[in-house]
Every structure is written in C-alpha cells, then in structure tokens.
Amino acid sequence: MGREAGDMDTINPYEVAVSQVKKVGEALELSEGIIAFLTQPKRELTVNFPVRMDDGSFRMFTGYRVQHSNARGPCKGGVRYHPAVSLDEVRALSMWMTWKCATVGIPFGGAKGGVICNPKEMSKGELERLTRRFATEIEPIIGPYVDIPAPDVYTDAQVMAWIMDTYSHKVGQVTPASVTGKPIPLGGSEGREEATSRGLMYCVREAMRARRMEPTESSAVIQGFGNVGGNAARLLRDELGMKVIAVSDSSGGIYDPAGLDIRKVEAHKKATGSVKGFPGATDITNHELLELDCTVLVPAALEGAIDRNNADRIRATIVAEGANGPTLPEADGILFEKGIMLIPDILANAGGVTASYFEWVQDLQFYFWSVGEVNERLNNIMTAAFNRVHSRSAEKKVDMRTGAYLLAVREVVNAIEMRGIYP
Numbered sequence: 545m546g547r548e549a550g551d552m553d554t555i556n557p558y559e560v561a562v563s564q565v566k567k568v569g570e571a572l573e574l575s576e577g578i579i580a581f582l583t584q585p586k587r588e589l590t591v592n593f594p595v596r597m598d599d600g601s602f603r604m605f606t607g608y609r610v611q612h613s614n615a616r617g618p619c620k621g622g623v624r625y626h627p628a629v630s631l632d633e634v635r636a637l638s639m640w641m642t643w644k645c646a647t648v649g650i651p652f653g654g655a656k657g658g659v660i661c662n663p664k665e666m667s668k669g670e671l672e673r674l675t676r677r678f679a680t681e682i683e684p685i686i687g688p689y690v691d692i693p694a695p696d697v698y699t700d701a702q703v704m705a706w707i708m709d710t711y712s713h714k715v716g717q718v719t720p721a722s723v724t725g726k727p728i729p730l731g732g733s734e735g736r737e738e739a740t741s742r743g744l745m746y747c748v749r750e751a752m753r754a755r756r757m758e759p760t761e762s763s764a765v766i767q768g769f770g771n772v773g774g775n776a777a778r779l780l781r782d783e784l785g786m787k788v789i790a791v792s793d794s795s796g797g798i799y800d801p802a803g804l805d806i807r808k809v810e811a812h813k814k815a816t817g818s819v820k821g822f823p824g825a826t827d828i829t830n831h832e833l834l835e836l837d838c839t840v841l842v843p844a845a846l847e848g849a850i851d852r853n854n855a856d857r858i859r860a861t862i863v864a865e866g867a868n869g870p871t872l873p874e875a876d877g878i879l880f881e882k883g884i885m886l887i888p889d890i891l892a893n894a895g896g897v898t899a900s901y902f903e904w905v906q907d908l909q910f911y912f913w914s915v916g917e918v919n920e921r922l923n924n925i926m927t928a929a930f931n932r933v934h935s936r937s938a939e940k941k942v943d944m945r946t947g948a949y950l951l952a953v954r955e956v957v958n959a960i961e962m963r964g965i966y967p
Contacts, residue, residue, distance in 0.1 A: 557636035557847055559586035560873060565639070568949040570936065578957060585655075586619075587611040591681035595674045598667050602939060607659040609682045609787055610753055615959040616646060618689055618726075620897060621653035622696025622785050623678075623703070625671075628918035629658035630840060633847075639650075639866055641897065644890040647799065648929040650901040653956075655691050662728065663698045668812075676705050679710040691761035694900050695725040705730055718754035721907035724900035733903035735918035741775030742863065742919065743895015744864050747887045748840055748927040749784060751862050754934055755885065757839065765836050765860070768844035769793040769809075769819055774868045776842050778806045786840065790833050791819055797833040798825035835859060850875045851893070865889035873944075880943040888945035889953035890952060891933055 562583045569579040589609045594602045608631050611619040621641040636654045659678055685691060695704055704723045708730065710723045719730030728734065735742070752759055764786045766773045775792065780786045785793025790910060793935040795818045798804070804825065812822045820827050834841065834849060836857045843849045844866030850858065855875035864880060864887040865871060871879070871886065879886050900924060906912045913921075937947030 549939055552805060555848070556632050556747065557869060557967075558603065558632035558639075559638040560869065561639045561913075563873060564945075564949060567938055568946065568953050569949065571946075571952060573898055574953075574957060578960070580612075581960065582640075582953065582956065585610050585612045585638055586614060587629070587685065587840065588635070589682060589685055590631065592676070593677050595670065595671055602635055605659055605661055607657065607678045607679075607681065607784050608634045609655065609657040609685060609691070610634045610638040611653070611655045611685070611872065611887065613642045613653035613956060614690075614863065615936045615956050616653055617651035619691035620645060620652035621655035621657065622692075622694045623657040623659070623661050623662045623699050623707075625661050625674075625699055625703075626697050626699035627660060629660045634658050637868055640890060642956060643949060644894045644897055644951040646955040647890045647933065647948050648666070648894045648925055649955075650899055650925075652692075652897070652901065655693075656696075657693060658696075671703070672706055673895065675706040680714070681705040683711055683714050687860055688719060688904070690723070692900070692904060694897075697783075701725055701727045701732060710904065721904050724907075726903070731903070731907045733776070733899060733906055733916035733918060734913065735773065735922070736778070736899045736903060738775040739780055739899030739918075739922060740772050740866070740893050740896035742774050743922060743926045744772070744842065744887075744892050745779040745783060745896060746895070747892050747930050748780065748842075748862065748864050748925055749866070750927055750930040750934070751885055751887055752784075752839075755861065757861070762839035763787045763789045763803075764840040765790040765833060765838040765871075766842040766844055766866070767792050767797070767830060767833055767849060768842075769813060770844070770949065774806075774810060774846035776866055777804075777809075780840070780842075781806050789838060790828065790836055792828075792830050792833050793819050794844075796820045797828045798822045799828045799833070799836065800825040817947055840864060841842045841872040842866045845870065848872055851878075853887045855879055856882070858882070860884060863888065866890045866893050868893065876943055876945055887930070888948050891929060891944070891948050894929065895926055897923055946963070 547684035637656035638654045645652040704726045726732040790799040835857045840862045847869035850871040852874040855878035933948045
C-alpha cells in the first residue's frame, strides 16, 4: 500500500516519534538524560551489499537494522522491503515497537529493519539471494536472545524461513526462535497470519463496549487490503457482525453502503489485482474513503494517511490504527476535539507482535499451542491492554495515544532505572 498523504513527504517520521516521546517525557517529569536515552536508538547498522541478479549481473542494495531498546528484553521488529525505506523511517518504527511491546506488556524492546528495493520487480530467486545476503550482513547483531526479526511490508513467511535458515547455518544449529512469522512446519505459530487484525478486532470490540455501541448496528471502513486490512475486514464482519461498507488498496477503493461481501472482494482482488471494479460497488479514491460516514475507520496502509488537512473531515466515531503511524500528531488533537476515539497503533496493531512473542516462546520450548489457545491468550492480553490504556486516558483526560504512551514510556523507564546504567 503506497503512501496516501503528502505530509509524509515533508515530515520526518523519526522526528514525529521523537516529538511524541518528548511530549510524554515532560508529562511524566522525566530528566533530560532519560528523554535523550529514550529518543536515541541503542544501535544502528547500515549495510551495503551486492546481489546476483537473474541475468548474471549484480546490483548493490542498502539495508538497515535499528535496535531502539533492550531495557525490557530482546529487541523485536519486522523487516520491510520497499523502495521508500529510509534510515529515519526504520528508526521511528523501531521506537514505536518499543512502546508497542510495553503497552501490551510483553518482554521485548523495539527493533526494525529494511532493505531499499522494489520486490514487485524481483524474481523469487533474486529475493532469496537478497534476503540471505542481508541476513548474513546483520547476523552479528541478531539472534533469539538479542534481536528477533519478523515480517513487515512486502516480506512474508518465506522470507523469514530464508533468514532463519541462513542464521542457523551461521551458528551451526537449527534456531527457529531466531525469527518469527515463519511457516508453521518450521516452527511458526498457529494464528500468526491474522493476529494483527484479530488484536485490532478485539480493541474495536472493547472500544464499542466503552462507548456502549452495538457492533451489529455499526459500519466499518478499511483503508488497505493487505494482510492487516483484508483480515480486519473479514473479522469485523464475521466475528463482530459489522457491516463493512468500503475497502481500498494502493490503486483505490470501493464503496457500497449496503455492505461488501469480503470473501467475494478477496476473490475479485486475486483475479484482477485490485479491489477496484468490484461488481455492485462504487469506485472511490483513498482520500474519499477516509472521509466516509462510518462507525469505525481502520487506516491499515502506510504512514501519514490522516493529517491536518483531512482530520476535520473524518466522520468515524472510532479510528483503529491498523498501520504504523497513519495519523500525524497534529491530527490527533483535531480528532480528540471532535470526540473521536482513536485507538493508537501501539495498541491497535500490537496483536502481531504479541503473537510473535507467542511463537518465540513456543520455539524456545519446542512445544506448540493450538489456534484456540493462541487466540484465547491474545484476547486476554489485548483486552487487558485496551482497558489499561482507556482507564489511563480517562484518568488524565487525554487522548488514547497519550494514555498509551504514558503507560509504555513509564514501563521502559522503570526497567532502565531498575537495571541502572552500566558500568
């Protein structure tokens, strides 16, 4: 899913992440030293490496792995393949991962990685060679007790299998816990594929309970129809009984006020490559989709979809962030003033990293759970996390993002203070 708002072309995502922490640091009365500690990554690695292409030539690629914090446990975070990957984007995403893990109470710190490439223009063989070389370059700083990669934009279970295999060859033993998001036969977890969307669905359910709203009388709009958006649309419809009236992908969206049959939309996208042109629905732009009248809006594309230019035109009652950073800071205040409940990314899409934690635990024990056990544990963690954040937000009379940050940053600071500064 491509970037939807022009603001992200001029606003640096790392500066956004830093500003969020500074704002919360002041509210928590943290020292300048601690705020500096929290806003600078622990470690950054930039690698430039050659990959042999199918035609026999080789090309140079640049990749990054940033580890923001290991105060609460090993670093954890995805690897994305995208032409627009930048070091500052990866820095921001690694920091958001730290807060995400702390928000839901799992013992990880944040990391993120990426390679500047266009996977849509590469063959499977080229992607495998790129992945294995990138894994070799970052191997000295990853591992099951150090930093555990996972899938992200345009990476998947197959890419994780290649990373795990490469790492295992390097260390001389099969190490399934070195990555998460793997195929199930290689130590992947049941329920992992839809966990981010399922966690979001649990948060939406709790938000509607808090607002005393009935899901079966409500509508949902989803921007982005990849793994997160597609599964969220299906789960909101099938498990909560909501009417999904609009969805979109990078080429545009479709709208039907009577409600979309999500499985038929999935089949249409598989057959045509896009949701556009779905029979019986009206084609709309991604910008128009965001401003539809609905109960729940799920921005599940990339960063910066909701900014100061369109925030006042958002007509949803609840916004659940399926993507990382889809709402810019200036838009947060506008939505809050309008009475819209925004469930922030570090809570709403934390189901993915929670399921990654489950997979890691299962791999370390070589003991695996059923999908029912995974979903029950996920439900318990996400429900408790939502209620903690909602309570803190109500107590401090602040928006949900600020409430989540107040909790998450305090958790990390507590860990830093208990551990002390070495030496």
